[in-house]
Amino acid sequence: MSERHFSRHLLAAFRGNLICQAVEFEIFGYPFRYSADFISYHHSSGLALDIEIDEPYTGDAGKPHHCIDVDADKIRNRFLLGHNWVVIRFPEIQVVRYPWSCCKFIAQIISKLTGDDSLLMLLQRLADAPLQKRWTRCEARQMAKSNCRQSYLPKIIK
Numbered sequence: 001m002s003e004r005h006f007s008r009h010l011l012a013a014f015r016g017n018l019i020c021q022a023v024e025f026e027i028f029g030y031p032f033r034y035s036a037d038f039i040s041y042h043h044s045s046g047l048a049l050d051i052e053i054d055e056p057y058t059g060d061a062g063k064p065h066h067c068i069d070v071d072a073d074k075i076r077n078r079f080l081l082g083h084n085w086v087v088i089r090f091p092e093i094q095v096v097r098y099p100w101s102c103c104k105f106i107a108q109i110i111s112k113l114t115g116d117d118s119l120l121m122l123l124q125r126l127a128d129a130p131l132q133k134r135w136t137r138c139e140a141r142q143m144a145k146s147n148c149r150q151s152y153l154p155k156i157i158k
Contacts, residue, residue, distance in 0.1 A: 036051070
């Protein structure tokens with residue numbers, strides 16, 4: 001749900017860049033693939049960014065997801081970094097509550113790595129998104145039990 005909401009903001013903020021959703025990466029020697037929530041390609045520099053939205057638990061089963069005490073995301077990040085990708089991860093609550101501030105953060109990364117501040121100039125007056133604490137498996141289970149995602153997701157379903 002949050003991907004559709006955030007994609008509208010990404011497309012508006014980064015009109016000069018290619019924005020793609022659900023791009024898959026083949027992992028040589030393995031039968032499975034990694035899938036990116038979003039890819040942003042900065043045309044003038046060739047910089048490629050993998051933009052991820054991390055949910056604390058799966059919507060259907062409430063299974064902990066993107067936990068800091070599980071190595072799956074670290075392994076995936078290393079794979080992408082090893083192939084010269086920049087990986088940016090946002091907690092889902094940030095992209096729902098502060099989508100423009102998240103776009104500003106992406107523009108700051110692009111500016112820092114490429115020297116192109118044209119995208120940042122349009123977003124620089126926006127406030128920074130408040131920092132969000134990452135969660136453990138135990139915390140994600142508690143979040144699922146209390147159905148915490150429903151406190152912010154209903155706002156974007158409409």
